Amino acid sequence: MQYETVIGLEVHTELATQSKIFCACTTKFGGAANTHVCPVCSGMPGSLPVLNRAVVEYAIRTGLATHCAITRSTKFDRKNYFYPDLPKAYQISQLYQPICTDGWISITGAEGEAKRINIREIHMEEDAGKLVHDPWEDASLADFNRCGVPLLEIVSQPELRSASEAIDYIERLKAILEYTGVSDCKMQEGSLRADVNLSVRPVGSPVLGTRTEMKNINSLRAIARAIAAETARQIELIEDGGRVVQETRRWDDDAGESHAMRSKEDAQDYKYFPEPDLPPIEISEAQIEKIRAALPELPDDKKRRYIEAFGLPEYDTGILTGSIHLVRLFERTAQFCGDPKEAANWILGEVLRLLQQTQTLPEDMQFDPDALGKLILLVKQNTINRGTAKKVFAEVFQHNVEPESYVKANNLALVTDDGAIRETLRQMLAANEKSAAEYRAGKEQALQYLIGQGMRALRGQAPAQEVTRILKEMLA
Amino acid sequence: MPITSLPALALAQKLHAGELKITEVLDAYYAAMDALDGQFNCYVLRTCEHAYARAALIQPRLDAGEIRSPLAGVPVAVKDLICTEGIETTCASNMLRGFKPPYSATAAERLWAADMILLGKTNMDEFAMGSTTETSAFGATKNPRNPAHVPGGSSGGSAAALAAALAPVALGSDTGGSIRQPASYCGVTGLKPTYGAVSRYGLIAYASSLDQIGPMGRNAADCAALFEILKGADPRDSTCVAHPNTPATPVGQLRVGLPAEYFGEGLHPAVAAAVLAAKDALVAQGATVVELHLPMAEYAIPTYYVVACAEACSNLSRYDGIKYGHSAAQAESLRDTYILSRSEGFGMEVKRRIMLGNFVLSSGYFDAYYKKALQAKSLIQRDFRCAFEGCDVILGPVAPTTAPRLGESLSDPLKMYLSDIYTVMVNLAGLPALALPCGADSAGLPVGLQLIGRPFEEATLFAAAAALENLN
Numbered sequence: 001m002q003y004e005t006v007i008g009l010e011v012h013t014e015l016a017t018q019s020k021i022f023c024a025c026t027t028k029f030g031g032a033a034n035t036h037v038c039p040v041c042s043g044m045p046g047s048l049p050v051l052n053r054a055v056v057e058y059a060i061r062t063g064l065a066t067h068c069a070i071t072r073s074t075k076f077d078r079k080n081y082f083y084p085d086l087p088k089a090y091q092i093s094q095l096y097q098p099i100c101t102d103g104w105i106s107i108t109g110a111e112g113e114a115k116r117i118n119i120r121e122i123h124m125e126e127d128a129g130k131l132v133h134d135p136w137e138d139a140s141l142a143d144f145n146r147c148g149v150p151l152l153e154i155v156s157q158p159e160l161r162s163a164s165e166a167i168d169y170i171e172r173l174k175a176i177l178e179y180t181g182v183s184d185c186k187m188q189e190g191s192l193r194a195d196v197n198l199s200v201r202p203v204g205s206p207v208l209g210t211r212t213e214m215k216n217i218n219s220l221r222a223i224a225r226a227i228a229a230e231t232a233r234q235i236e237l238i239e240d241g242g243r244v245v246q247e248t249r250r251w252d253d254d255a256g257e258s259h260a261m262r263s264k265e266d267a268q269d270y271k272y273f274p275e276p277d278l279p280p281i282e283i284s285e286a287q288i289e290k291i292r293a294a295l296p297e298l299p300d301d302k303k304r305r306y307i308e309a310f311g312l313p314e315y316d317t318g319i320l321t322g323s324i325h326l327v328r329l330f331e332r333t334a335q336f337c338g339d340p341k342e343a344a345n346w347i348l349g350e351v352l353r354l355l356q357q358t359q360t361l362p363e364d365m366q367f368d369p370d371a372l373g374k375l376i377l378l379v380k381q382n383t384i385n386r387g388t389a390k391k392v393f394a395e396v397f398q399h400n401v402e403p404e405s406y407v408k409a410n411n412l413a414l415v416t417d418d419g420a421i422r423e424t425l426r427q428m429l430a431a432n433e434k435s436a437a438e439y440r441a442g443k444e445q446a447l448q449y450l451i452g453q454g455m456r457a458l459r460g461q462a463p464a465q466e467v468t469r470i471l472k473e474m475l476a
Numbered sequence: 477m478p479i480t481s482l483p484a485l486a487l488a489q490k491l492h493a494g495e496l497k498i499t500e501v502l503d504a505y506y507a508a509m510d511a512l513d514g515q516f517n518c519y520v521l522r523t524c525e526h527a528y529a530r531a532a533l534i535q536p537r538l539d540a541g542e543i544r545s546p547l548a549g550v551p552v553a554v555k556d557l558i559c560t561e562g563i564e565t566t567c568a569s570n571m572l573r574g575f576k577p578p579y580s581a582t583a584a585e586r587l588w589a590a591d592m593i594l595l596g597k598t599n600m601d602e603f604a605m606g607s608t609t610e611t612s613a614f615g616a617t618k619n620p621r622n623p624a625h626v627p628g629g630s631s632g633g634s635a636a637a638l639a640a641a642l643a644p645v646a647l648g649s650d651t652g653g654s655i656r657q658p659a660s661y662c663g664v665t666g667l668k669p670t671y672g673a674v675s676r677y678g679l680i681a682y683a684s685s686l687d688q689i690g691p692m693g694r695n696a697a698d699c700a701a702l703f704e705i706l707k708g709a710d711p712r713d714s715t716c717v718a719h720p721n722t723p724a725t726p727v728g729q730l731r732v733g734l735p736a737e738y739f740g741e742g743l744h745p746a747v748a749a750a751v752l753a754a755k756d757a758l759v760a761q762g763a764t765v766v767e768l769h770l771p772m773a774e775y776a777i778p779t780y781y782v783v784a785c786a787e788a789c790s791n792l793s794r795y796d797g798i799k800y801g802h803s804a805a806q807a808e809s810l811r812d813t814y815i816l817s818r819s820e821g822f823g824m825e826v827k828r829r830i831m832l833g834n835f836v837l838s839s840g841y842f843d844a845y846y847k848k849a850l851q852a853k854s855l856i857q858r859d860f861r862c863a864f865e866g867c868d869v870i871l872g873p874v875a876p877t878t879a880p881r882l883g884e885s886l887s888d889p890l891k892m893y894l895s896d897i898y899t900v901m902v903n904l905a906g907l908p909a910l911a912l913p914c915g916a917d918s919a920g921l922p923v924g925l926q927l928i929g930r931p932f933e934e935a936t937l938f939a940a941a942a943a944l945e946n947l948n
Contacts, residue, residue, distance in 0.1 A: 039579050043794050045572070046559045046581060046678040048713050080790050080837075082814055089793030142798070271837035273846055276685035276787055278714055 001239075002203040005231045006211075007166050007196060008158035011173060012151050013183040014127065014191035015058050021126050021150035022049030022092065029189050033132070033143040041126075041148035043087030048277050051076075055150045056099070056281060058182045059124050060291050062152055063100030065176045065298055066119055072283050074099045076124070076275040081268055084142050085129040093125035093153075095272045099283075105176065106300060107168040110161065117169050118157040125151050152182070158197065158208065163227040167220050170194060171322055175299040178324040184363070193218040196226055196251075199244065200234045209234070210244040214251045214258055226251040230258060302327065310340040316348050325362035326351070329369055336373025337380070346372055350390060354397045367400040374403045382463065388412050415462040421470055428457045429474065439475055447471070479504035484550050484644040484698040491538055491549040498531040498538070498549050498593065505551060505595055509642055515623060518637040520556050520614045521564055522596040527551065530593045537591065545590035546701050552587055553643035555634050556597040557604055558689065559678035560584050563594070567680050568612035569602045571821030572801045581678020582710045583647060583689045590705040595643055598633030602823045603792065604654055604682040606630055607892050608885050611825040616882060621663060621921055625879040628658030634692050635662040645702050646692045651682050652780050653874070653899025655690045656911035660874035660924025663913040665941065666692040667699050668899075670931045671906035672717045674703075675710035681791040683784035684715075686903040696912060696941035703934060724935035725868045727943040728762035733867030737773035738898055744877045750915035750923040751873045754944055758871075761943055766867040772856045773901060777893060779856065780900035782836050782849035789833025795821060828889065853904050860905045860928075869940055870928040873898055874911045878921035902928055910937040912944065 020027055023040035039047040063070050077095040100122035109115035127149040131140045154173065160166045174192060177183040185192045193216050199209035212230065217223050229251075234244050246264040262268075297305070303321040306312050312320070320326050330347050334340035351372070355362060375396065379389045384407055392412065395401045407413055415421055429436050432453055439446035454467050479501055482490070490496040506524055513519055531549075538549050554560065557567045559577035561584075566572040580588070587594070601611040609617040609632025617632045619625040620640035627636040631648030635658035638646055648655040650668035659666035667690045674689045681687060691702035709718040732755060739748060759765060797803035797817025804816030822830070836845035863870060875895055885892040902909045909928040916922050927937045 039577075042799070044577065044579075044800075045565075045567075045575070045680040045794070046557075046577065046676075047579075048677050050712060050714050078790055080793060082793065082796060084796075084798055084810065087794060087799055089796060090790050269839045271790070271834065271839075271842075273786055273790070273837055273842075274850075276683075276715075 003200045003231075003235050004203045004205075005161055005227070006158045006199045006201060006208055007160035007162075007227065008211075009156045009160065009166060009169060010195040010197070011154045011156075011170060012193050012195075013154065013177055013185065015055060015150040015152060015182060016184050017052060017054045017058065017150055019052055020148035021052050021055050021124070022148055025148065027149045029186075029191075031145055033141070034145060036145040037147065041087075042144050043089075043147075049092060051278055051281070052150065055124055056283070057291060058150070059099045059122060059152055060283065060288060061180045061295065062154070062177065062182050063103060063122055064288070064292050064295060065180050066100075066103040066105050066122070066154075066173075068100035068103030068119060068122060070283060070288050071097055071099050071101065073097065073280055074283065075280040076278045077272045078275050079270045079272055081270055083128070084140065085131050085144075085147075087129070087144055087147060091126060091128065092275055092278070094123035096274070098123035105169070105172050107165060107172055109165065115165070117159050117165075120155045120157050122152055122154050125153060127151050158199075158211075163224040166196070166227055167224055170220060170223065172299065175322050175324065179296055179298055181296075186363070187218050187220070190218055194223055196223060196230070198227060198230050198234070200231060200238070210246050212244065212246065213248045215248060215261075217251050217253075219253075222251065222253040225253065225256060226258065229256060233258070306344075310344065312341065312344050316344065319352070320344060320347060323362045325365065329365070329372065332369045333373040333376065336370055337376040339376065339380070342376050342380075343373070346376060346393075350393050351397075354394065358398070365397075367396050368402070371396045371400070371403055378403060378407065382416060383407065383413050385414060385460075385463070387460070411461075413461065415458055416466070418470070421458065421462050421467065422474070424457050425454050425467070425471055425474060428453050436475060447475075450475075478641075480508050480641040480644075482644065483694050484547055485701055487644050488547050488550050492543050494539070498535050499528065501549075501551060502527050502531060502593070502595075505642065508640075509596075512620075512640055513642060515618065516620055516636050516640050516642070517615055517617045518598055518633045518640060518642050519553070519596040520566065520568060520599050520612075520633070523563055523594050526563065527593050527595060530588075534591045534593065545592070545705055547645070547705065548591035549593070550644055551593045551595040552702075553595050553598045553634055553637045553646040554584065554587075555600055555631050555646070555648050557600060557649060557680040557682075558584055558647055559680065560594065560597070563597070565597065565680070566613075567603045568600045568614055569821065569823065569826070570613045570802055571795045571818075572680075573613070575801055577678070579678060581689075582675035582712060583706050584678065586705050587647075592705070598631070598637055598643075598646060600633055601630035601654075601825070603680070603788070603826050604630040604649060604651055604687075605788070605825045605829050607653070607657055607895060608880070608882075609633060609636075609658070610882065610886055611823055613823060618882070619662060619879050619921075622879070622919070624881055625921065626661065626882055626885065628661035628875075628879060630654040630658075631666070631692065632658045635659050635664055635666065638662065638664040638692060638694055644694070645698050647689055647706075648692045649679060649687060649689050650903065651686045651688075652784060652896050652903050655692060656874045656899055656909060656924070656926055657896070659692060659911040660913070660926075661879035661922065663916075663922030663924070664692060664694055665696050665699050665910070665912045666690060667703055667910045667934065667937070668902060668908065669703065669707065669934060670908040671903075672715050673719055673908070673932065673934070674706045675708075675713040675716045677710055677712040677716075681787075683787040684791060685787060686780075686784060688903075695945055696910065696938050699910070700934075700938040720932050722933050722935060724939035725933075727758060727940055730758065730763040730869060730936070730940060731766050731867040732758055732763050733766045733768045733863055733870040735768055735770045735773070735863070735870060735872060737770050738872030742876050742897070743873060744917070746917040747873050747875070747877060747923050751871070751925045754914040754925050755871055757944055758940065768863050768866060768870075770856075770859045770863060770901065772852065772859045773897070775852045776856060776901040776904065777897060779849045779852040780896065780904055781832065781893060782845050783853060783904070785829045785833035786837050786846050786849075787833070789830045789837065792822075792826065792830055797821070825889070856901055857905045860901075860907060864930050868930075868933075869936060872926060872928070874924040874926045875899070878917045878919070878923060898926065902926075907931060908934045908937060910934070910941055912941045914944065
């Protein structure tokens with residue numbers, strides 16, 4: 001039997017606000033354990049939360065960028081459970097009136113068609129702390145630095161059908177969050193992580209199968225692997241005459257398998273109720289419109305514009321607009337050199353190649369953003385040739401050298417002075433009289449040899465056409 | 477007149493006029509505690525060292541005529557669930573024994589800014605759960621009017637300290653009557669302010685949507701002066717707002733509402749007689765009487781206990797034996813740490829309310845209990861809104877009886893819950909209410925009345941109370 005995978009994602013993203021959601025502590029990643037804490041985020045008795053209004057603004061921005069309806073009167077609820085990383089023993093979250101509902105984003109479906117994935121809701125909540133296992137003491141230590149870092153939970157409908165659709169969805173979402181400045185989406189720092197809800201059913205069946213949930217997976221690769229493994233596990237179970245149990249599973253990426261954590265029967269009862277310490281938040285139409293007006297150009301719009309304005313191919317444009325960091329480099333470079341197409345070629349070619357080769361993420365590129373534009377201009381002005389430019393760019397990429405001075409210091413500029421070229425060629429011909437004589441006698445191959453010798457004498461730093469022209473003239 | 481018998485404003489006048497030094501006042505109060513508090517057990521902590529150090533700072537200002545508030549230099553007793561930086565704050569619970577908060581409550585900071593001086597922390601029912609101050613881990617407080625009786629609760633330590641002349645003014649907190657009922661039992665005055673009038677930052681939460689810190693004193697003027705210091709918006713509490721300072725309605729124009737539900741079955745005749753005599757006194761000064769109904773009153777007790785216990789079970793979950801407070805020494809696993817620490821740290825009444833709260837919030841019961849209670853709460857608010865269309869204050873008893881004997885209530889918690897009938901509605905509606913003495917029963921135990929006002933109309937309550945006090 002043929003099966004279809006049905007996936008819904010709950011994506012948690014840490015917001016790029018300066019301070020935490022309910023206190024003034026910094027949201028900075030890292031820092032010695034328990035140094036970014038105060039009585040509020042460490043849940044001391046008598047402390048009270050005060051909402052950071054920037055979180056509401058970021059949530060609205062995300063909602064508008066994903067075509068959501070904004071809830072005009074929204075409020076927080078308490079989710080109660082005991083865990084050592086949760087100092088109040090409840091998380092302030094939203095259950096009853098989430099700030100955004102009923103949105104969608106566009107992804108690429110199995111046939112390459114545009115496919116809409118509906119977003120059920122987006123809600124605001126606070127992050128929990130971290131437990132660090134101390135192997136020497138065989139104890140767990142609690143670090144509350146992350147407690148109270150603002151999170152958005154973005155909940156999709158179960159409309160994804162494969163790992164590649166799920167990855168595409170996350171990448172599109174990540175691009176939107178980065179474009180709008182809502183999150184830096186650093187998956188390796190845990191600022192973007194996903195819970196995967198997955199079920200399988202016979203192709204064509206209208207009813208959903210029993211789903212399992214895998215929590216807190218924090219890399220795209222792990223998400224893809226988890227989806228593949230869980231799909232296979234569920235199909236095998238059904239084929240063997242068993243049935244899928246609704247449960248939460250932990251994905252172990254090292255082992256490449258998941259383990260049951262708890263079943264629906266012993267699922268936690270979070271005893272949600274309205275948060276009494278925070279009054280409801282009223283959001284005005286004017287506030288929504290102000291935020292809408294200030295939204296930047298979003299990935300889909302930018303892609304369309306690039307295709308139309310610069311004649312770039314769709315696939316390449318998709319890659320380029322998939323990262324705000326590539327977009328920023330592209331727009332700056334295009335403006336600097338005045339040639340968007342050339343700028344795009346460089347980024348999709350050399351930049352991506354070097355990112356791949358050095359295992360660097362676009363957000364970690366360190367070089368001066370004008371360097372690539374300068375380099376393109378040097379090629380256009382015939383100061384250096386393409387081959388040299390690539391070598392120089394590798395230096396720019398890795399050591400942030402200044403292109404013009406690097407070219408000068410390493411004597412890489414093309415020799416364009418006619419007299420200087422002639423002088424070098426004269427010396428070369430003097431050393432290659434035999435070949436020159438053969439050419440004059442009609443042996444065409446000898447010219448290729450002489451051009452090669454000439455280029456070598458010029459250390460590759462003269463335009464080949466020019467060398468050919470002058471050489472022919474001298475041999476005539 | 478002995479120093480400890482002076483009401484707070486009178487004491488302040490003598491301090492400001494240089495007739496008394498702060499240290500003389502402190503000496504007098506600590507001497508009185510030495511003499512009497514062994515018997516009454518009003519205080520769980522005396523902060524002598526702190527108090528004399530503060531006196532040394534404040535006295536030169538008074539001497540220089542720099543008077544920062546009408547109560548500058550006056551000592552104050554603070555209920556032990558209001559956080560005081562570096563000073564043990566226990567909620568009268570073994571769970572928080574030894575807990576020294578690294579910050580002060582906004583209300584406490586306002587006392588310090590007004591140059592008031594902390595005398596000590598007062599006894600209370602554990603985590604403010606109880607109506608007798610008998611659930612305290614530090615032992616019961618006795619009613620100074622008759623030590624065989626309870627002082628009421630949960631702010632029983634503060635009320636008894638005032639009645640025994642062991643403090644000139646005090647802070648209490650009121651979630652379902654915890655300021656008014658002990659004030660009534662001890663024959664002192666106490667205000668439960670409008671919800672949102674006084675910051676809750678640093679008040680260790682029992683039921684967040686109902687809790688309010690309020691002033692307690694020996695008369696209405698002292699309470700009013702202390703309320704002036706406490707009230708006002710606080711950026712650290714989003715439920716606290718700027719006070720509009722609505723002016724008082726003069727007693728001559730006052731329409732006094734008498735709810736039939738406050739004078740029905742269960743009300744002791746001596747209490748009814750004293751409260752109605754106070755009503756007559758207001759009428760004699762030009763007030764008119766309006767009879768009215770609060771039809772939702774019969775649902776007030778269950779509504780209150782559902783809402784309060786639900787919030788309490790969540791608020792008290794943070795005491796898990798991991799970060800601060802009591803941690804079970806025997807625990808061998810995480811689960812053990814939670815279960816043993818909480819089993820050992822909390823007393824019976826607290827456990828009862830945590831269990832009730834978890835029950836009403838649990839899946840399958842939420843709609844039938846918690847959601848229903850929220851609906852009832854909004855209907856109770858509507859009852860009062862309607863009532864206040866026809867009157868300016870509502871007058872009624874604080875409690876159905878005078879103070880019960882020690883031990884009587886613990887054996888029958890349901891009876892204890894039912895005695896909150898007249899007070900809890902006010903918290904559910906978020907209204908201000910002032911309790912003040914209005915006589916005594918045949919055994920000489922004080923009877924208290926309460927005046928309930930519209931939101932932020934505390935001034936009207938103080939004016940009416942002053943009119944009643946002038947008669948005595």
